[in-house]
Amino acid sequence: MKENICNIPIHDIFGETCGCPICRIEKMLEDIYVEYTTGPAMMAPDVRIITNKKGFCKKHFDLMAEKGPRLSNALILQTHLDEIKQNLLPQNSKKIPTTAQQKGIAQLMSSCYICDRIEHDTVHFLSTVFAEFCEDENFRKSYESQEFLCLSHYSLVMKCVKNDSRLKKAYKKEFITATNNLCKKYLESLVDDVTKFSKMYDYKNRGKDFGTSKDSIERSIDFLCGK
Ligand SMILES: [Zn+2]
Numbered sequence: 001m002k003e004n005i006c007n008i009p010i011h012d013i014f015g016e017t018c019g020c021p022i023c024r025i026e027k028m029l030e031d032i033y034v035e036y037t038t039g040p041a042m043m044a045p046d047v048r049i050i051t052n053k054k055g056f057c058k059k060h061f062d063l064m065a066e067k068g069p070r071l072s073n074a075l076i077l078q079t080h081l082d083e084i085k086q087n088l089l090p091q092n093s094k095k096i097p098t099t100a101q102q103k104g105i106a107q108l109m110s111s112c113y114i115c116d117r118i119e120h121d122t123v124h125f126l127s128t129v130f131a132e133f134c135e136d137e138n139f140r141k142s143y144e145s146q147e148f149l150c151l152s153h154y155s156l157v158m159k160c161v162k163n164d165s166r167l168k169k170a171y172k173k174e175f176i177t178a179t180n181n182l183c184k185k186y187l188e189s190l191v192d193d194v195t196k197f198s199k200m201y202d203y204k205n206r207g208k209d210f211g212t213s214k215d216s217i218e219r220s221i222d223f224l225c226g227k
């Protein structure tokens with residue numbers, strides 16, 4: 001199995017400023033992996049061993065069914081379901097599943113081949129972000145001028161800051177400050193906007209302009225859950 005199936009165009013991703021940049025990367029990786037899983041990977045025995053074991057989350061099963069060929073989906077499901085039948089259910093119908101089998105079912109419910117690949121590549125990609133931030137002033141500006149980092153990606157970036165040597169000491173503080181700004185300032189603006197939105201329902205404000213509070217509910221959900 002290839003470590004990375006694509007080179008993420010870092011400057012294209014950060015050239016845009018709308019929304020969370022890491023969400024944009026994940027969306028790109030998701031499209032690639034959905035196509036890859038129901039395409040070339042379907043015939044790769046080493047990938048099938050993993051997909052049979054891990055399965056997929058609801059979102060990615062749905063995307064594969066929607067975008068991938070019907071036959072590919074059926075073949076992937078055939079071996080995946082068969083593995084569940086062989087290993088996770090009691091062979092004797094009078095017995096209940098063993099503790100190991102119950103554990104296996106619980107594990108299967110929370111694992112997804114595509115989610116795992118996306119997570120792996122995103123962490124790898126963040127390492128490139130750190131390196132670019134240290135080397136390229138224009139990239140630093142692009143990073144700082146992002147609209148925001150969603151809460152989950154803010155947490156991921158900060159987690160990686162701790163363990164990644166590609167973020168040189170001389171730029172660490174600057175990077176941390178920029179990252180905090182991308183999350184904190186946006187969060188503060190959301191609090192203001194949602195507050196304003198609620199106040200707009202006061203009769204005294206009838207007919208007034210909602211301004212930036214207009215889509216504050218949707219933007220708060222994007223911030224909290226990613227897009
Ligand atoms: Zn995000």
Ligand SMILES: [Zn+2]
Nearest residue numbers: 057060112115
């Ligand atoms: Zn998934």
